[in-house]
Amino acid sequence: MTDANSAARVYQRIVPRPVRAVAGSRVPPRVRRKVKGGLVRTLNRREARLHQRALRLVRKGDFASASERRTRTPDGRVGHVHRGLTVDLARRLDHDLVTSALDAAEIPWFAVPALDDRRICIAVEQQDKGQVRRVLRALLEEHTGYVVSASPVNDDTRMTPGSHLKAWKNYGRAKAIRVVWLRTEPTENLWVGEDQGIEIEFWTVNTDLPHERLVGPRPNRVQRVVPRDAVGIEIAFDRLSGYSDIDGDLNPSVTLEAFDIPRLEEISFPVDAVLLWEHPGPWGEELLRATLRSLHQYAPWTDVIHVVAHAPVPPWLAGFDGRLAVVHRHPADGLFHLIPDIAEHFLLFRPGALLGRPTRPFDYFMPDGTTRPRRAKWTAEESFAPWTAQAYATTGRAVTQSYAPGPQPYSCSVLGRLANTGAMGAAAPDGQTHPRLPECHPADGLFHHFTYAHGQADPSGEPTAVLHAALPDISLRLQRLLVRRDLQQLQFFGLGSDEALLRGGGKKVVEFLRRYFPVASPFEHAHPEDPETYT
Structure with missing residues (x-):
């Protein structure tokens, strides 16, 4: 219904000020109230007619956006x-x-x-x-x-x-x-x-x-x-x-x-994704499925997804319009630029790396191709890690910051230059079977420091949630992540560790992933509500 204020505004617009002044002093209040009440009813009827007309227009429209x-x-x-x-x-x-x-x-x-x-x-x-x-x-x-x-x-x-x-x-x-x-x-x-x-x-x-x-x-x-x-x-x-x-x-x-003017942060070059498939079995497949779903949900701008298979790929994995490629002859950790037909810029997803909310290419790359890796807490233990010494020997510059796990921005040209120096990241423990949270991955740390030393990286401070499945309070942490959904990067470790298997932490993470990423990606054979999806 039309409120009295609307009627008052119409009354002021159609009745001149001198007439209103005379009416205020000579017309009884009862009459003035009756006039304004009639105006309100008239406006209500007019608004109702206009609303019904608009409703007929809307109902005639063909809205393909209707929900189920x-x-x-x-x-x-x-x-x-x-x-x-x-x-x-x-x-x-x-x-x-x-x-x-x-x-x-x-x-x-x-x-x-x-x-x-x-x-x-x-x-x-x-x-x-x-x-x-x-x-x-x-x-x-x-x-x-x-x-x-x-x-x-x-x-x-x-x-x-x-x-x-x-x-x-x-x-x-x-x-x-x-x-x-x-x-x-x-x-x-x-x-x-x-x-x-x-x-x-x-x-x-x-x-x-x-x-x-x-x-x-x-x-x-x-x-x-x-x-x-x-x-x-x-x-x-x-x-x-x-x-x-x-x-x-x-x-x-x-x-x-x-x-029609390019944005300052607009990325015009294609960005691929590289996923490492290393852990066959239920929880390993769930990590791969969750990574694919996180890309589908929160990074629809990615071009081709390359699955680097260190083990036979799950039977439910399917290509989609040429957007997924499985690399069986996998390159070494620092040689991803040798993947056939890979784009110059790509995001690397190690097992357990996920996107937690919508992202833009600008979150990982600058328009000139500069990478934007995420910073991590710099500790004394990290400063003595083997990769920091190798990074210093390769660039001549001391390492003063660490890099967070999760999706890693890479560029093939810089990766090729680093490979030509002969420097290779040291062997890293398997983060999914290690009993504790690992430090920065040596290959990632070496690459990001190399690019930073050559002015081709701009480290950022966006936070990343890093969780080990064996944590005693893992249920509370997972529930908090599920409710808030406020972090752009997630990284899970230890789903195959002995402590996680003993405490049931791996099962809790798997259940969390199914609830956090309930929508199937185009790269899965089974339907998201089909029980076979989770076998």
Whole structure:
């Protein structure tokens, strides 16, 4: 229903100030209340008619983004279940829902490269703000979601479904809003949407110059002022969000030509992934499966995945559109650049290395090809490790920092230069059977120090969760990781150690991995809900 404040604003707009002053002193309060009450009822009827019209437009639309069923989130809100859900798919579903609704209402829009590229941002003109509210409210009635003010930030309506009028109480002052759909997969272990959503900005028209311009309400990655008659062009999702799949012209969005400018952090070269398969058996296969799923879920931008097989590959492993290659004649640890057809830049995943949340190529590489390895705690024990002495002998520079386990950024050209020096990483203990957490892997430490000494590495400080399956409090740590899902890198050791097998730590890690990565990757034969997947 229309509130009294809305009626008061309409009353002030249609009744001149002198008339209101006379009415305030000469018209009885009972009559004034009756007039305003009638105005409220009239506005309510008008709003109801406009809402029904918008609802008919939405229902006529062809929305391929509809979910299989609805469920409840842990905090009681409405969520949508999608089989095979990924973070990138949820982002595209949100985009398609909003833009299809705007198209149905014939509201012009264009995509804007937002500062926070976890979200896709859509711009509409300020003059269409009223119509945007109606069509989005109708959309959220058909596909239950939520709306909050993004600028200025105000999320006190995050628990109220967007089909309710009170969910739009901050809309009048909002310069940008965020529409959110909460999505999950059939097991309801993975939830997506809270930190994503589609943001809609309201751009004003500036007529001070001969050529009209559109002015944005807040900064973006390119510019806030564009010609109103700028040409619209198609743009791929990976140009709007670094977290998206590099899909070329597949299902593009629409933007203005003024925004078709490369981002400062945009990576234009392909990035492969190299996975080491070393431990046949149930827990070893689960580590491989989890790594593939983490790449599918949190790094859709990777190009080809190379599985370096030190043992017969599991029967469920399958290629997908040429994106997976199994290397049976595996090279030595420091010679991965000899893998056939490998890209210049790649991420190395040793057993137990995983991605824990969405990543961008920029998280591991600079646009000029410089690698960005993760720093680790520098200890006295690490300073006396054999690899540090070899790194000093190779470069002439002392090692002053260690490097965290987890996914490792590599470049083939630097790896080839290092191999030409004759330096090779010392043999390392098997991290999955070792009774304690190992230090920095010698081959990784040597490579990263070599690249850093030659100005081709920029170590970063992003934290990595490193856990040994034999830890006494492993259950509590795993539960915390499952609830928070706030770390980009995960590394598990010791699943095959005697202590982990004795305490059941390996089984606990396997169960955690199944819950943390419930969505099957395209590289698995079996369905994620099929029990044979876990045999």
